[in-house]
Amino acid sequence: MLVDTHAHIELQEFEKDREGVLERAKKAGIKAILTVGIDLDDSKKAVGLAERYSMVYAAVGVHPHDASGITPETYEELKTLARAEKVVAYGEIGLDFFRNRSPKDMQIKRFGEQLDLSVELGLPVIIHDRDAHKEIMDMIECYKGKLTGVVHCFSGDYEMACRCLDLGYYISVPGTVTYKNSVMLRDVVRKIPLERLLVETDAPFLAPEPKRGKRNESSFITYTAGKIAEIRGVPYEVVATRTTQNAGDLFGI
Template identity: 60%
Template sequence: MMIDSHAHMEMPEFDADRKDVIARAKEAGVDAIVTIGTDLDDCFKAVEIAASFDSVYAAVGIHPHEVKKIDAQTYDQMQELAARPKVVAYGEIGLDFFKNRSPREVQIRRFGEQLELAKDLNLPIIIHDREAHRETMDLLSSWKGSRRGVIHCFSGDYAMARKCLDLGFYISIPGTVTFAKADKLRDVVSRVPAESLLVETDAPFLTPEPFRGKRNESAYVKYTAMRVAEIKGIPFEVLAEITARNACEIFKIEL
Protein backbone atom coordinates (compact mmCIF):
# COMPACT_ATOMS: atom_id res chain seq x y z
CA MET A 1 0.00 0.00 0.00
CA MET A 2 1.27 3.47 -0.93
CA ILE A 3 -0.22 6.96 -0.92
CA ASP A 4 1.04 9.92 -2.91
CA SER A 5 0.28 12.56 -0.30
CA HIS A 6 0.82 15.56 -2.60
CA ALA A 7 0.32 15.86 -6.35
CA HIS A 8 -1.23 18.35 -8.75
CA MET A 9 -3.37 16.22 -11.01
CA GLU A 10 -5.48 19.28 -11.82
CA MET A 11 -2.62 21.05 -13.60
CA PRO A 12 -2.62 21.31 -17.41
CA GLU A 13 0.41 19.02 -17.69
CA PHE A 14 -2.05 16.15 -17.13
CA ASP A 15 -4.93 17.30 -19.30
CA ALA A 16 -3.97 15.02 -22.20
CA ASP A 17 -3.57 11.77 -20.24
CA ARG A 18 -4.89 12.23 -16.70
CA LYS A 19 -6.87 8.99 -16.73
CA ASP A 20 -3.82 7.03 -17.86
CA VAL A 21 -1.59 8.66 -15.23
CA ILE A 22 -4.01 7.70 -12.47
CA ALA A 23 -4.25 4.16 -13.86
CA ARG A 24 -0.45 3.82 -13.95
CA ALA A 25 -0.27 4.92 -10.33
CA LYS A 26 -2.75 2.23 -9.37
CA GLU A 27 -0.74 -0.37 -11.29
CA ALA A 28 2.40 0.76 -9.42
CA GLY A 29 0.71 0.10 -6.06
CA VAL A 30 -0.42 3.65 -5.26
CA ASP A 31 -3.78 3.25 -3.55
CA ALA A 32 -4.58 6.95 -3.18
CA ILE A 33 -3.47 10.33 -4.50
CA VAL A 34 -4.16 13.65 -2.80
CA THR A 35 -4.39 16.33 -5.48
CA ILE A 36 -3.72 19.83 -4.22
CA GLY A 37 -5.35 23.00 -5.53
CA THR A 38 -3.21 26.13 -5.69
CA ASP A 39 -5.68 28.79 -6.83
CA LEU A 40 -9.46 29.02 -6.93
CA ASP A 41 -9.87 27.61 -10.44
CA ASP A 42 -7.53 24.71 -9.75
CA CYS A 43 -9.28 23.98 -6.47
CA PHE A 44 -12.57 23.57 -8.35
CA LYS A 45 -10.81 21.30 -10.82
CA ALA A 46 -9.14 19.26 -8.05
CA VAL A 47 -12.51 18.64 -6.41
CA GLU A 48 -14.01 17.57 -9.74
CA ILE A 49 -11.15 15.14 -10.37
CA ALA A 50 -11.52 13.65 -6.89
CA ALA A 51 -15.21 13.12 -7.58
CA SER A 52 -14.39 11.34 -10.85
CA PHE A 53 -11.72 8.89 -9.65
CA ASP A 54 -12.09 6.53 -6.69
CA SER A 55 -8.40 6.73 -5.78
CA VAL A 56 -8.12 10.54 -5.83
CA TYR A 57 -8.81 12.91 -2.93
CA ALA A 58 -8.53 16.70 -2.92
CA ALA A 59 -7.14 19.55 -0.86
CA VAL A 60 -8.14 23.16 -1.42
CA GLY A 61 -6.26 26.33 -0.55
CA ILE A 62 -4.53 29.34 -2.08
CA HIS A 63 -0.79 28.88 -2.71
CA PRO A 64 1.48 31.76 -1.61
CA HIS A 65 2.21 32.56 -5.27
CA GLU A 66 -1.50 33.24 -5.79
CA VAL A 67 -2.56 35.01 -2.59
CA LYS A 68 -2.26 38.45 -4.20
CA LYS A 69 -5.43 37.51 -6.14
CA ILE A 70 -7.57 36.85 -3.06
CA ASP A 71 -10.65 39.08 -2.96
CA ALA A 72 -13.78 39.48 -0.83
CA GLN A 73 -15.45 36.40 -2.31
CA THR A 74 -12.49 34.02 -2.28
CA TYR A 75 -12.83 32.66 1.23
CA ASP A 76 -16.59 32.14 0.85
CA GLN A 77 -15.87 30.06 -2.23
CA MET A 78 -13.14 28.13 -0.43
CA GLN A 79 -15.55 27.30 2.39
CA GLU A 80 -18.05 25.98 -0.13
CA LEU A 81 -15.39 23.86 -1.82
CA ALA A 82 -14.05 22.54 1.48
CA ALA A 83 -17.47 21.07 2.25
CA ARG A 84 -17.47 18.93 -0.90
CA PRO A 85 -17.04 15.14 -0.64
CA LYS A 86 -13.44 13.82 -0.66
CA VAL A 87 -11.88 17.14 0.36
CA VAL A 88 -9.46 15.99 3.04
CA ALA A 89 -7.28 19.03 3.82
CA TYR A 90 -6.83 22.78 3.47
CA GLY A 91 -3.77 23.71 1.46
CA GLU A 92 -1.34 24.20 0.15
CA ILE A 93 -0.86 27.41 2.06
CA GLY A 94 2.22 29.11 3.44
CA LEU A 95 5.13 31.28 2.38
CA ASP A 96 7.45 31.35 -0.63
CA PHE A 97 10.24 33.92 -0.31
CA PHE A 98 12.25 32.31 -3.11
CA LYS A 99 10.16 33.60 -6.01
CA ASN A 100 8.08 36.25 -4.19
CA ARG A 101 5.30 36.11 -6.77
CA SER A 102 3.10 37.71 -4.15
CA PRO A 103 4.54 40.45 -1.91
CA ARG A 104 5.94 39.08 1.34
CA GLU A 105 3.68 41.15 3.57
CA VAL A 106 0.65 39.92 1.61
CA GLN A 107 1.84 36.33 1.89
CA ILE A 108 2.19 36.60 5.67
CA ARG A 109 -1.23 38.21 6.11
CA ARG A 110 -3.02 35.72 3.86
CA PHE A 111 -1.22 32.77 5.46
CA GLY A 112 -2.57 33.85 8.83
CA GLU A 113 -6.07 34.25 7.42
CA GLN A 114 -6.01 30.83 5.81
CA LEU A 115 -4.76 29.20 8.99
CA GLU A 116 -7.81 30.62 10.74
CA LEU A 117 -10.09 29.42 7.97
CA ALA A 118 -8.64 25.91 8.21
CA LYS A 119 -9.27 25.99 11.96
CA ASP A 120 -12.89 26.99 11.39
CA LEU A 121 -13.28 24.23 8.80
CA ASN A 122 -11.65 21.67 11.12
CA LEU A 123 -9.38 20.45 8.33
CA PRO A 124 -5.71 19.49 8.54
CA ILE A 125 -3.39 21.91 6.77
CA ILE A 126 -0.76 21.41 4.07
CA ILE A 127 2.10 23.86 4.42
CA HIS A 128 4.30 25.26 1.65
CA ASP A 129 7.56 26.73 2.95
CA ARG A 130 10.33 27.83 0.63
CA GLU A 131 13.13 30.07 1.85
CA ALA A 132 10.84 31.23 4.68
CA HIS A 133 11.63 28.80 7.50
CA ARG A 134 11.75 31.30 10.36
CA GLU A 135 8.57 33.13 9.39
CA THR A 136 6.72 29.88 8.75
CA MET A 137 7.66 28.44 12.12
CA ASP A 138 6.79 31.70 13.90
CA LEU A 139 3.29 31.66 12.42
CA LEU A 140 2.71 27.97 13.08
CA SER A 141 4.03 28.22 16.63
CA SER A 142 1.71 31.11 17.49
CA TRP A 143 -1.35 29.69 15.71
CA LYS A 144 -4.11 28.54 18.06
CA GLY A 145 -5.49 25.88 15.73
CA SER A 146 -5.17 22.14 16.21
CA ARG A 147 -1.84 22.02 14.32
CA ARG A 148 -2.89 18.91 12.46
CA GLY A 149 -1.16 18.80 9.14
CA VAL A 150 1.79 18.26 6.86
CA ILE A 151 4.94 20.20 6.05
CA HIS A 152 4.95 19.54 2.32
CA CYS A 153 8.17 19.06 0.37
CA PHE A 154 10.26 19.54 3.50
CA SER A 155 13.39 21.61 2.85
CA GLY A 156 14.64 22.50 6.31
CA ASP A 157 17.22 20.85 8.54
CA TYR A 158 16.68 18.39 11.37
CA ALA A 159 16.37 21.15 14.00
CA MET A 160 13.42 22.57 12.08
CA ALA A 161 11.97 19.10 11.55
CA ARG A 162 12.13 18.49 15.30
CA LYS A 163 10.17 21.70 15.94
CA CYS A 164 7.56 20.66 13.36
CA LEU A 165 7.20 17.27 15.01
CA ASP A 166 6.86 18.89 18.43
CA LEU A 167 4.01 21.01 17.02
CA GLY A 168 2.27 17.86 15.79
CA PHE A 169 3.02 18.01 12.06
CA TYR A 170 4.02 15.25 9.69
CA ILE A 171 7.06 15.69 7.44
CA SER A 172 6.48 14.93 3.76
CA ILE A 173 9.42 13.74 1.67
CA PRO A 174 9.54 14.49 -2.08
CA GLY A 175 11.57 12.98 -4.92
CA THR A 176 14.47 15.32 -4.20
CA VAL A 177 15.59 12.80 -1.56
CA THR A 178 16.93 10.76 -4.49
CA PHE A 179 19.12 13.62 -5.78
CA ALA A 180 22.88 13.38 -5.33
CA LYS A 181 23.19 16.66 -3.44
CA ALA A 182 20.25 16.13 -1.05
CA ASP A 183 22.37 15.19 1.97
CA LYS A 184 20.51 17.55 4.33
CA LEU A 185 17.17 15.99 3.45
CA ARG A 186 18.55 12.49 3.79
CA ASP A 187 19.82 13.42 7.26
CA VAL A 188 16.30 14.52 8.18
CA VAL A 189 14.87 11.25 6.85
CA SER A 190 17.39 9.21 8.83
CA ARG A 191 16.46 10.95 12.10
CA VAL A 192 12.70 11.48 11.86
CA PRO A 193 10.66 8.42 12.90
CA ALA A 194 8.91 6.68 10.02
CA GLU A 195 5.66 7.15 11.97
CA SER A 196 5.99 10.90 11.30
CA LEU A 197 6.79 10.71 7.58
CA LEU A 198 4.75 10.89 4.40
CA VAL A 199 5.98 10.46 0.82
CA GLU A 200 4.90 12.60 -2.11
CA THR A 201 5.63 13.40 -5.74
CA ASP A 202 4.55 17.05 -6.06
CA ALA A 203 3.79 15.90 -9.61
CA PRO A 204 4.36 17.20 -12.24
CA PHE A 205 7.40 18.68 -10.45
CA LEU A 206 10.46 17.26 -8.62
CA THR A 207 10.74 14.00 -10.53
CA PRO A 208 12.90 11.47 -8.66
CA GLU A 209 15.78 9.51 -10.05
CA PRO A 210 15.83 7.56 -12.35
CA PHE A 211 13.27 9.71 -14.22
CA ARG A 212 14.68 13.13 -13.36
CA GLY A 213 14.16 15.54 -16.24
CA LYS A 214 10.81 14.03 -17.22
CA ARG A 215 7.34 15.00 -16.06
CA ASN A 216 6.68 13.57 -12.61
CA GLU A 217 3.61 11.44 -11.92
CA SER A 218 2.18 9.61 -8.95
CA ALA A 219 3.51 6.18 -9.97
CA TYR A 220 7.00 7.52 -9.30
CA VAL A 221 6.31 7.97 -5.58
CA LYS A 222 7.56 4.38 -5.36
CA TYR A 223 11.12 5.56 -6.04
CA THR A 224 10.94 8.13 -3.27
CA ALA A 225 9.59 5.53 -0.85
CA MET A 226 12.32 3.08 -1.87
CA ARG A 227 15.03 5.66 -1.13
CA VAL A 228 13.47 6.58 2.21
CA ALA A 229 13.29 2.90 3.15
CA GLU A 230 16.94 2.43 2.20
CA ILE A 231 17.99 5.43 4.32
CA LYS A 232 16.06 4.13 7.30
CA GLY A 233 17.24 0.57 6.86
CA ILE A 234 13.78 -0.99 6.71
CA PRO A 235 12.06 -3.00 3.96
CA PHE A 236 10.36 -0.95 1.27
CA GLU A 237 7.01 -2.66 1.91
CA VAL A 238 7.16 -1.70 5.58
CA LEU A 239 8.00 1.93 4.85
CA ALA A 240 5.27 2.14 2.21
CA GLU A 241 2.68 0.77 4.62
CA ILE A 242 3.73 3.05 7.50
CA THR A 243 3.65 6.22 5.38
CA ALA A 244 0.33 5.20 3.82
CA ARG A 245 -1.11 4.62 7.28
CA ASN A 246 0.17 8.04 8.33
CA ALA A 247 -1.54 9.67 5.35
CA CYS A 248 -4.77 7.84 6.09
CA GLU A 249 -4.61 9.06 9.68
CA ILE A 250 -4.03 12.72 8.92
CA PHE A 251 -6.38 12.94 5.94
CA LYS A 252 -9.04 10.55 7.35
CA ILE A 253 -8.84 8.35 4.24
CA GLU A 254 -10.32 4.87 4.53
CA LEU A 255 -8.81 2.27 2.21
Protein backbone atom coordinates in the same frame (compact mmCIF):
# COMPACT_ATOMS: atom_id res chain seq x y z
CA MET B 1 0.39 0.20 -1.03
CA LEU B 2 1.37 3.87 -1.05
CA VAL B 3 -0.43 7.21 -0.89
CA ASP B 4 0.80 10.14 -2.96
CA THR B 5 -0.06 12.84 -0.41
CA HIS B 6 0.76 15.79 -2.64
CA ALA B 7 0.28 16.02 -6.40
CA HIS B 8 -1.27 18.43 -8.87
CA ILE B 9 -2.96 16.10 -11.31
CA GLU B 10 -5.59 18.77 -11.98
CA LEU B 11 -2.97 20.83 -13.83
CA GLN B 12 -2.88 21.24 -17.58
CA GLU B 13 0.23 19.00 -17.80
CA PHE B 14 -2.07 16.00 -17.27
CA GLU B 15 -4.87 17.06 -19.60
CA LYS B 16 -3.98 14.59 -22.33
CA ASP B 17 -3.36 11.40 -20.37
CA ARG B 18 -4.82 11.79 -16.88
CA GLU B 19 -6.55 8.41 -16.92
CA GLY B 20 -3.32 6.76 -18.03
CA VAL B 21 -1.53 8.41 -15.13
CA LEU B 22 -4.11 7.04 -12.68
CA GLU B 23 -3.92 3.59 -14.27
CA ARG B 24 -0.11 3.50 -14.00
CA ALA B 25 -0.36 4.68 -10.40
CA LYS B 26 -2.72 1.82 -9.54
CA LYS B 27 -0.39 -0.69 -11.19
CA ALA B 28 2.52 0.68 -9.16
CA GLY B 29 0.58 0.08 -5.92
CA ILE B 30 -0.66 3.61 -5.27
CA LYS B 31 -3.86 3.44 -3.27
CA ALA B 32 -4.78 7.13 -3.26
CA ILE B 33 -3.63 10.49 -4.61
CA LEU B 34 -4.23 13.78 -2.84
CA THR B 35 -4.41 16.47 -5.50
CA VAL B 36 -3.77 19.90 -4.09
CA GLY B 37 -5.32 23.20 -5.17
CA ILE B 38 -3.13 26.26 -5.76
CA ASP B 39 -5.84 28.86 -6.39
CA LEU B 40 -9.64 28.99 -6.48
CA ASP B 41 -10.08 27.74 -10.06
CA ASP B 42 -7.49 25.04 -9.59
CA SER B 43 -9.14 23.96 -6.31
CA LYS B 44 -12.44 23.59 -8.16
CA LYS B 45 -10.71 21.33 -10.69
CA ALA B 46 -9.15 19.28 -7.89
CA VAL B 47 -12.53 18.73 -6.25
CA GLY B 48 -14.03 17.80 -9.64
CA LEU B 49 -11.40 15.09 -10.11
CA ALA B 50 -11.97 13.75 -6.60
CA GLU B 51 -15.67 13.44 -7.36
CA ARG B 52 -14.93 11.62 -10.59
CA TYR B 53 -12.19 9.17 -9.57
CA SER B 54 -12.41 6.99 -6.48
CA MET B 55 -8.64 7.01 -5.82
CA VAL B 56 -8.39 10.82 -5.92
CA TYR B 57 -8.88 13.11 -2.91
CA ALA B 58 -8.64 16.90 -2.90
CA ALA B 59 -7.27 19.82 -0.91
CA VAL B 60 -8.41 23.39 -1.52
CA GLY B 61 -6.58 26.64 -0.88
CA VAL B 62 -4.46 29.41 -2.39
CA HIS B 63 -0.70 29.06 -2.87
CA PRO B 64 1.51 31.97 -1.70
CA HIS B 65 2.34 32.76 -5.35
CA ASP B 66 -1.27 33.83 -5.80
CA ALA B 67 -1.75 35.55 -2.44
CA SER B 68 -2.31 38.92 -4.15
CA GLY B 69 -5.28 37.57 -6.11
CA ILE B 70 -7.36 36.70 -3.04
CA THR B 71 -10.59 38.60 -2.39
CA PRO B 72 -13.22 38.09 0.35
CA GLU B 73 -15.30 36.18 -2.24
CA THR B 74 -12.41 33.76 -2.78
CA TYR B 75 -12.70 32.64 0.84
CA GLU B 76 -16.47 32.28 0.61
CA GLU B 77 -16.12 30.01 -2.42
CA LEU B 78 -13.30 28.00 -0.85
CA LYS B 79 -15.43 27.43 2.24
CA THR B 80 -18.23 26.03 0.12
CA LEU B 81 -15.79 23.85 -1.84
CA ALA B 82 -14.18 22.59 1.37
CA ARG B 83 -17.47 20.99 2.41
CA ALA B 84 -17.32 18.51 -0.48
CA GLU B 85 -17.04 14.97 0.80
CA LYS B 86 -13.59 14.16 -0.57
CA VAL B 87 -11.85 17.37 0.53
CA VAL B 88 -9.50 16.14 3.25
CA ALA B 89 -7.16 19.10 3.79
CA TYR B 90 -6.76 22.84 3.37
CA GLY B 91 -3.87 23.94 1.17
CA GLU B 92 -1.49 24.43 -0.16
CA ILE B 93 -0.81 27.58 1.77
CA GLY B 94 2.36 29.12 3.13
CA LEU B 95 5.24 31.36 2.17
CA ASP B 96 7.53 31.38 -0.85
CA PHE B 97 10.35 33.89 -0.42
CA PHE B 98 12.34 32.25 -3.22
CA ARG B 99 10.15 33.47 -6.05
CA ASN B 100 8.24 36.24 -4.22
CA ARG B 101 5.53 36.29 -6.86
CA SER B 102 3.34 38.05 -4.31
CA PRO B 103 4.86 40.66 -1.95
CA LYS B 104 6.17 39.24 1.34
CA ASP B 105 3.83 41.14 3.66
CA MET B 106 0.86 40.14 1.50
CA GLN B 107 1.92 36.46 1.63
CA ILE B 108 2.15 36.59 5.43
CA LYS B 109 -1.27 38.24 5.75
CA ARG B 110 -2.96 35.72 3.45
CA PHE B 111 -1.21 32.80 5.13
CA GLY B 112 -2.58 33.91 8.51
CA GLU B 113 -6.09 34.32 7.12
CA GLN B 114 -5.98 30.85 5.61
CA LEU B 115 -4.65 29.29 8.82
CA ASP B 116 -7.69 30.82 10.56
CA LEU B 117 -9.92 29.39 7.86
CA SER B 118 -8.42 25.91 8.33
CA VAL B 119 -9.21 26.10 12.05
CA GLU B 120 -12.75 27.16 11.24
CA LEU B 121 -13.16 24.32 8.74
CA GLY B 122 -11.53 21.75 11.01
CA LEU B 123 -9.20 20.56 8.25
CA PRO B 124 -5.47 19.73 8.52
CA VAL B 125 -3.23 22.16 6.60
CA ILE B 126 -0.74 21.54 3.81
CA ILE B 127 2.13 23.98 4.26
CA HIS B 128 4.39 25.22 1.47
CA ASP B 129 7.69 26.63 2.74
CA ARG B 130 10.35 27.92 0.43
CA ASP B 131 13.17 30.00 1.90
CA ALA B 132 10.82 31.04 4.72
CA HIS B 133 11.61 28.61 7.56
CA LYS B 134 11.68 31.19 10.35
CA GLU B 135 8.45 32.94 9.37
CA ILE B 136 6.64 29.61 8.79
CA MET B 137 7.63 28.32 12.23
CA ASP B 138 6.66 31.62 13.93
CA MET B 139 3.24 31.46 12.28
CA ILE B 140 2.40 27.81 12.93
CA GLU B 141 3.59 28.08 16.52
CA CYS B 142 0.81 30.66 17.08
CA TYR B 143 -1.68 27.89 16.29
CA LYS B 144 -0.19 25.32 18.64
CA GLY B 145 -2.88 22.97 19.92
CA LYS B 146 -5.43 24.30 17.43
CA LEU B 147 -4.07 23.12 14.10
CA THR B 148 -1.81 20.46 12.61
CA GLY B 149 -1.07 19.14 9.18
CA VAL B 150 1.97 18.55 7.03
CA VAL B 151 4.97 20.55 5.91
CA HIS B 152 5.19 19.42 2.30
CA CYS B 153 8.43 19.19 0.29
CA PHE B 154 10.26 19.56 3.57
CA SER B 155 13.44 21.59 3.09
CA GLY B 156 14.47 22.41 6.66
CA ASP B 157 17.07 20.74 8.84
CA TYR B 158 16.60 18.11 11.55
CA GLU B 159 16.15 20.74 14.24
CA MET B 160 13.29 22.36 12.35
CA ALA B 161 11.78 18.93 11.70
CA CYS B 162 11.75 18.30 15.45
CA ARG B 163 9.95 21.57 16.07
CA CYS B 164 7.34 20.62 13.45
CA LEU B 165 6.90 17.20 15.08
CA ASP B 166 6.45 18.86 18.49
CA LEU B 167 3.62 20.93 17.03
CA GLY B 168 1.97 17.73 15.76
CA TYR B 169 2.93 18.13 12.11
CA TYR B 170 3.98 15.44 9.67
CA ILE B 171 7.01 15.80 7.41
CA SER B 172 6.43 15.06 3.73
CA VAL B 173 9.30 13.85 1.58
CA PRO B 174 9.39 14.41 -2.19
CA GLY B 175 11.49 12.89 -4.97
CA THR B 176 14.32 15.32 -4.29
CA VAL B 177 15.47 12.90 -1.57
CA THR B 178 16.95 10.86 -4.44
CA TYR B 179 19.07 13.79 -5.69
CA LYS B 180 22.76 13.60 -5.01
CA ASN B 181 23.03 16.93 -3.19
CA SER B 182 20.01 16.45 -0.87
CA VAL B 183 22.22 15.68 2.11
CA MET B 184 20.19 17.61 4.69
CA LEU B 185 16.90 16.00 3.63
CA ARG B 186 18.40 12.51 3.86
CA ASP B 187 19.61 13.37 7.35
CA VAL B 188 16.04 14.32 8.33
CA VAL B 189 14.64 11.15 6.74
CA ARG B 190 17.17 9.03 8.63
CA LYS B 191 16.38 10.53 12.04
CA ILE B 192 12.67 11.37 12.33
CA PRO B 193 10.18 8.70 13.45
CA LEU B 194 8.67 6.79 10.53
CA GLU B 195 5.30 7.34 12.24
CA ARG B 196 5.44 11.01 11.21
CA LEU B 197 6.70 10.72 7.67
CA LEU B 198 4.66 11.06 4.48
CA VAL B 199 5.65 10.58 0.84
CA GLU B 200 4.66 12.77 -2.08
CA THR B 201 5.47 13.46 -5.71
CA ASP B 202 4.44 17.14 -6.12
CA ALA B 203 3.78 15.96 -9.69
CA PRO B 204 4.21 17.27 -12.36
CA PHE B 205 7.28 18.80 -10.64
CA LEU B 206 10.38 17.31 -8.96
CA ALA B 207 10.59 13.87 -10.59
CA PRO B 208 12.87 11.54 -8.60
CA GLU B 209 15.95 9.82 -10.01
CA PRO B 210 16.02 8.04 -12.45
CA LYS B 211 13.18 10.11 -13.96
CA ARG B 212 14.67 13.49 -13.02
CA GLY B 213 13.94 16.17 -15.62
CA LYS B 214 10.82 14.40 -16.92
CA ARG B 215 7.22 15.21 -16.04
CA ASN B 216 6.63 13.65 -12.65
CA GLU B 217 3.61 11.41 -11.98
CA SER B 218 2.27 9.46 -9.02
CA SER B 219 3.68 6.07 -10.08
CA PHE B 220 7.22 7.48 -9.70
CA ILE B 221 6.67 7.74 -5.94
CA THR B 222 7.96 4.16 -5.70
CA TYR B 223 11.50 5.51 -6.30
CA THR B 224 11.08 7.93 -3.40
CA ALA B 225 9.76 5.23 -1.07
CA GLY B 226 12.60 2.96 -2.19
CA LYS B 227 15.17 5.63 -1.36
CA ILE B 228 13.65 6.18 2.09
CA ALA B 229 13.78 2.44 2.77
CA GLU B 230 17.45 2.40 1.73
CA ILE B 231 18.31 5.42 3.92
CA ARG B 232 16.59 3.90 6.97
CA GLY B 233 17.77 0.37 6.29
CA VAL B 234 14.29 -1.17 6.38
CA PRO B 235 12.32 -3.14 3.78
CA TYR B 236 10.31 -1.20 1.19
CA GLU B 237 7.08 -2.73 2.54
CA VAL B 238 7.71 -1.21 5.97
CA VAL B 239 7.94 2.28 4.47
CA ALA B 240 4.90 1.68 2.26
CA THR B 241 2.70 0.31 5.04
CA ARG B 242 3.67 2.88 7.63
CA THR B 243 3.44 5.99 5.42
CA THR B 244 0.07 4.80 4.10
CA GLN B 245 -1.15 4.43 7.66
CA ASN B 246 0.17 7.93 8.43
CA ALA B 247 -1.75 9.39 5.48
CA GLY B 248 -4.84 7.63 6.84
CA ASP B 249 -4.26 9.04 10.32
CA LEU B 250 -3.84 12.61 9.09
CA PHE B 251 -6.27 12.81 6.17
CA GLY B 252 -8.60 9.92 6.81
CA ILE B 253 -7.90 8.37 3.41
